[in-house]
Amino acid sequence: MDAASMGSTVTMLSRDEKDACCGCSRRCVCIIGVILVLLMIVAAAIVCAVVLALPARTPETRYCVTSDNYTGFLCDDRKTCLLPSQVCNSASDCGNGEDEASSLCSDLPNNLPGYLIFRCGNPQFWIYSNLKCNGINNCGDCSDESESLASCSSCPSNWWPCTPVLYQYCSCIPKSLCRNGVQDCVSWSDEYQCT
Numbered sequence: 001m002d003a004a005s006m007g008s009t010v011t012m013l014s015r016d017e018k019d020a021c022c023g024c025s026r027r028c029v030c031i032i033g034v035i036l037v038l039l040m041i042v043a044a045a046i047v048c049a050v051v052l053a054l055p056a057r058t059p060e061t062r063y064c065v066t067s068d069n070y071t072g073f074l075c076d077d078r079k080t081c082l083l084p085s086q087v088c089n090s091a092s093d094c095g096n097g098e099d100e101a102s103s104l105c106s107d108l109p110n111n112l113p114g115y116l117i118f119r120c121g122n123p124q125f126w127i128y129s130n131l132k133c134n135g136i137n138n139c140g141d142c143s144d145e146s147e148s149l150a151s152c153s154s155c156p157s158n159w160w161p162c163t164p165v166l167y168q169y170c171s172c173i174p175k176s177l178c179r180n181g182v183q184d185c186v187s188w189s190d191e192y193q194c195t
């Protein structure tokens with residue numbers, strides 16, 4: 001082999017090596033890229049699994065106000081505000097059932113936040129706070145409808161003020177009982193004056 005052909009061989013080998021090297025680099029880049037994408041997918045899946053597996057964080061306070069303007073119980077989702085009477089009523093109303101947790105309901109009403117309950121005139125009895133000033137005699141002694149204990153200022157809307165005949169009311173009757181042919185007020189005002 002003369003020097004010229006030797007040089008040609010060296011040049012050809014160098015070109016082959018260069019091609020081989022470039023081909024390998026492209027493959028390497030492709031493989032590394034695929035591995036990176038796979039790693040990112042796995043990492044994203046792990047993050048999603050961890051986030052979904054984490055229990056919802058308990059709100060620092062359960063105090064909230066319902067759409068009807070009652071003081072209520074805030075669920076773990078920090079959006080749902082339950083009426084007090086929906087707590088410990090044996091129905092799961094929060095997404096995780098935290099309104100029925102034994103830590104709240106095992107010793108009623110002592111483990112309930114004070115803003116969810118109303119102590120009646122007889123302290124042995126209690127009602128949920130959304131039941132005071134609703135016109136109905138929930139305590140049995142009308143203390144939940146009184147101005148002195150429950151700070152009830154007037155009859156609920158669509159109620160008629162009078163001394164009711166029926167024990168279930170206190171100082172008002174539902175206007176649906178007006179002029180129905182039945183005496184519901186001691187004074188008969190439900191049949192002769194109610195408008």
Ligand SMILES: [Ca+2]
Binds near residue numbers: 086088090091092100
């Ligand atoms: Ca409930």
Ligand SMILES: [Ca+2]
Binds near residue numbers: 134135136138139144
């Ligand atoms: Ca009541």
Ligand SMILES: [Ca+2]
Binds near residue numbers: 177182183191
């Ligand atoms: Ca009547």
